[in-house]
Amino acid sequence: MSKSIEELKSLTTQIRRDILRMVHAVNSGHPGGSLGCTEYFTALYGKVMNYNLPFTMEGKNEDHFYLSNGHISPVFYSTLARFEFFPVAELSTFRKLDSRLQGHPTTHEGLPGIRIASGSLGQGLSVALGVAQGKKLDGDDSLVYTLHGDGELQEGQVWEALMYAAAKKVDNIISTIDYNGRQIDGDTDxxxxxGNLHAKLEAFGWIVLEEKNGNDLEAVIAILERAKTETGNGKPVVIILHTEMGNGVDYMMGSHAWHGKAPNDEQLDTAFKQLYLEAPADY
Known part of the structure; x- marks a missing residue:
């Protein structure tokens, strides 16, 4: 069922609450990047991407999404649950023994919505390019979406994949870089x-789009829709999406400190007051 922008904005807040609750319950996980990418995930699954339920691993004639920076699994899991890939109640098992919701997404337990295990950074684009080329061979006109961290771009394999995509004219892929300027050890700079990321990506042969307001849901929807219009032109498409790590929780913003740290009881309560919903859908 299609949701209005206001419904999606409320859902974005709910997903942020899910993220915080999940990492708080087990005192581990990565809330910072997850909170920063919430609008992206809500836009992708709520408005932009064409997918079918129930989920199938092959996903013929539907768009695929691949999360490369797998440590932001909390936002991915919450999004999948809120869009009915699996029961919301399962979010309470995050990072627990025998859970399908491991710290980094895995495929061996068959969690709906997960097509690759993504823990080691730098590999997601390579996998997605193979899928994108496979879709072309199958006569499948669907698109492949990927998400990457800016710190992840320090991995050499990413640049090999960027070069390959342009050389082979893989024009059915839309990659997004979560450009928050922070990683676990500090500021990316x-x-x-x-350096000049926009210029570098263009030099590697990609169509480069940029959105400064990556935590504005309508702006994110608009840039993703614009990216779709650029596909099929013989070049891969990439979006540099400027976000704020920890967005929505004031004491988490402006720092890399919450890249991989869970809030305590008092901090969780403070965050929930900032992320207020009339009727929060707890799990």
Whole structure:
């Protein structure tokens, strides 16, 4: 069922509450990047991507999504549950023994919505390019979407894949870079600067789009829809999406400190007051 923008905005807040509750319950996980990418996931699954339920691994004649920076699994799991891939109640098993919701997504337990295990950074684009080329061979006109962290771009395999995509004219893929400027060890510019990322991606032969308001749901929907119009032109498409790590929770924003740290009881309560919903759908 199609949801209105207001419904999707409320759902975005609910997903943020899910993220915090999940990492708090087990005192582990990665809330910072998850909170920063919530609008992207809500836009992708709520408005942009064409997919079918029940989920099938092959996913013929439907769009695919591949999460490369797998440590932001909380936002991925919550989104999948809220869009009815699996029961919302299962979110309470996050990172627990025998759970399908491991710290990084895995495929061996058959969690609906997960097509690759993504823990080691830098590999997602390579996998997605293979899928995108497979769709072309099958005569499947659907698109492949990927998400990557900006710190992840320090991995050399990403650049090999970027070069391959342009050389082989893989024009049915839309990759997005979560450009929040922070990673686990500090600011990305201090750890290993990406320099002029826009120019570098263009030099590698990609169509490059950029959105400065990556935490504005309507802006994210618009840039993804624009990216769709750029596909099929002989070049892969990439979006540089500027987000704020920890967005929505004031004490988590403006720092890399919450990349991989869970809030305590008092901090969780403070965050929930900031992420207020009239009728939160707890699990």
């Amino acid at each position: 201090d750890v290993l600067s990406l």
